[in-house]
Amino acid sequence: MSRSARLVPPAALLAPALALALALTACDSGSRDGSDGAPGLSDPYFPKAGNGGYDVSHYGLTLAYTPDGNRLTGTAVITARATEDLSAFDLDLVGMEVEKVTVEGGAAEYERDGQELTVRPSDPLAEGETFEAEVRYSGSPRTITDPDGSKEGWLRTADGALALGEPTGSMAWFPGNHHPADKASYDVTVTVPKGLTAVSNGELTSEKTTADGRRTFTWHTAEPMASYVATLAIGRYTVTRSTVPGSSTQDGLPVYVAVDPTQVAASRKVLARLPEVMRWAQDSFGPYPFSSTGAIVDRPGDADYALETQNRPVHPGAPDIETFVHETAHQWFGDSVTPKSWRDMWLNEGFATYAEWLWTEDEGGATAEETFTELYDHGEDDYENLWAVPPAKPTSAAHISDEDTVYQRGAMVIHRIRQAVDDDDTFYDIVQGWAAAHRHGNADTAAFTAYVEKAAPDADFDEIWSDWLYGEGKPTRP
Structure with a gap:
């Protein structure tokens, strides 16, 4: 600018006004550009878990899994609201290969650093703006070892897989804001090979068979859910559906129970008490907070622990009644609150x-x-x-x-x-x-x-x- 003024003296008269205009433009641009969202929420035990600058309201996951080769392909559509002006934001995702990221339909730059997937939209996001980010990814999901030595994330089983997320394992199978402070609704559509069933949270809204015999299951979770209690169980299951008296519908609360065939006999007695346990829990803790209930029973050894996955807790092997009561109570304490x-x-x-x-x-x-x-x-x-x-x-x-x-x-x-x-x-x-x-x-x-x-x-x-x-x-x- 000063160099141009020396070469063309008349322009010097415009220099102060032009400098001011450029300065104001820079200020406006900086305000619009915002800052990079924090790559973590400073949790006292998992400081990198979750991310700052936005709040997720919904996850739309479209997945396909082939147990042979442990191959998962996915598209995650994340609906969120910016809580500050953002030039970039982070998602938690460990492993997997990211193929494409878009924000509001436009291609976005991205980079990986450990569990952090940093997304830089072509247009900055303004505070209060609701936006949609889409991530396409694929690969072999990982099993994660917790600090206490237990296994979570993506656990391969004899006939499929089991996804467990406490405390950080959900980032092994879908990108997101993986901290309990950010809850969202979910739609999960999963395609699996012929003969297998895919069970997740919420209610089964669709079950279809494709031309090549593969099966597609769509699950909807309307109530807010922390990602650590999201689950996906893929395998051969004996499925029973029923209803129990509940607070969600006049016709009763839908029940969906999926049991590995090897565990049906051993689980029968405790699972038959589900209506009784639900009545007792509602008398003790108040109205049931969700729109369906049930259980997933896999084989002993598929996991080292039972987990309060929302709507239908996961049990590795036939549960005893105390464990069944414990995981049911978590639907109030942990899943809802x-x-x-x-x-x-x-x-x-x-x-x-x-x-x-x-x-x-x-x-x-x-x-x-x-x-x-x-x-x-x-x-x-x-x-x-x-x-x-x-x-x-x-x-x-x-x-x-x-x-x-x-x-x-x-x-x-x-x-x-x-x-x-x-x-x-x-x-x-x-x-x-x-x-x-x-x-x-x-x-x-x-x-x-x-x-x-x-x-x-x-x-x-x-x-x-x-x-x-x-x-x-x-x-x-x-």
């Missing part, structure tokens, strides 16, 4: 474990008080770390699902609340009120303690929070 971060896992597991205690009590077995007392007096015999770490402060990512502290001591916190209010009507009002207040949402421990204190203002919870929830070492006997 979802933690804001992985630090709050005890809210999931403490409630679900306490549900086992309540079930046993209502079935005429040990009361919850007796279970609590036995655990307090002799719990170290079975759970050596019971008093080592507070349930609300796991020491690392490897301990967010610690059976000793997060499950058992978490359940003890719930029972201490019951003791403190000293009235079961008030206690169940708290439990059901909490589930209703955060239905289909996210909540953390601070919100929970505040809710309990407001619901029972005459009770003293200070010692429960300080010693049982956050304190180290064995608390004083209540």
Whole structure:
């Protein structure tokens, strides 16, 4: 600019105005361009999980899987709203080969760095703008080893595959904002070879056979779902459909149960109690938060654990009744009321474990008080770390699902609340009120303690929070 002024003196008269115009243009451009969304939500245990700058409302997944060769092809259509001006945003995806990315129908540049798929739209996204990103990808999905040594992600089975996502495994089979704080609805269409069935969350809306004999299944999940409880089970299943009394429809709640043929006989007794468990759970925790229910039972060894996948929990082998109750309770605590971060896992597991205690009590077995007392007096015999770490402060990512502290001591916190209010009507009002207040949402421990204190203002919870929830070492006997 200054060089042009020396060569053509008359232009010097225009220089100040032109400089100002360019400066204003640069400011406007910078505002429109925005910034790159954060490649993570700074979760205390999984800092790279999730991404900043946008909120997903819907995932549309179109998948095809061939077990021979472990080959998955997919198109993910992600509908989201920008929460800030964005020149780029990240998606979580591990492995797989990305073939094409578009944003609002236009080709977008992208790059990979570990689990981060950075997408740069041709036109920047403005804060508040709803946009659609499409990712086409393919490859052999990976099995992921968790910090605690368990396996998740894409688990190959004898006749197909099983996708499990807690805490980060869903990024092995579709790109997304994989943190529990960002929930969305889902449509999942899966094509598999002849003779196989594809089971996912929500309701089966379509089942077709293609000209070459392959089968296509479409599943719809209307209620918000965290990606870690999304699932896909592919294999040979014995499928039963029924209804149970529920809160979603006048005709009853649809039930879809898929069982590996080798597990049908062993599972029959417990699965027959599904209507009974659902009635009991609704009496205990309030209206069921979803529009269908059921279960997936695979073979022992297909996974190392049961998981509360939304609508229909996954069980590796025939479940016992306590585990079945535990995973059912998670539909309220974990799936509907979802933690804001992985630090709050005890809210999931403490409630679900306490549900086992309540079930046993209502079935005429040990009361919850007796279970609590036995655990307090002799719990170290079975759970050596019971008093080592507070349930609300796991020491690392490897301990967010610690059976000793997060499950058992978490359940003890719930029972201490019951003791403190000293009235079961008030206690169940708290439990059901909490589930209703955060239905289909996210909540953390601070919100929970505040809710309990407001619901029972005459009770003293200070010692429960300080010693049982956050304190180290064995608390004083209540």
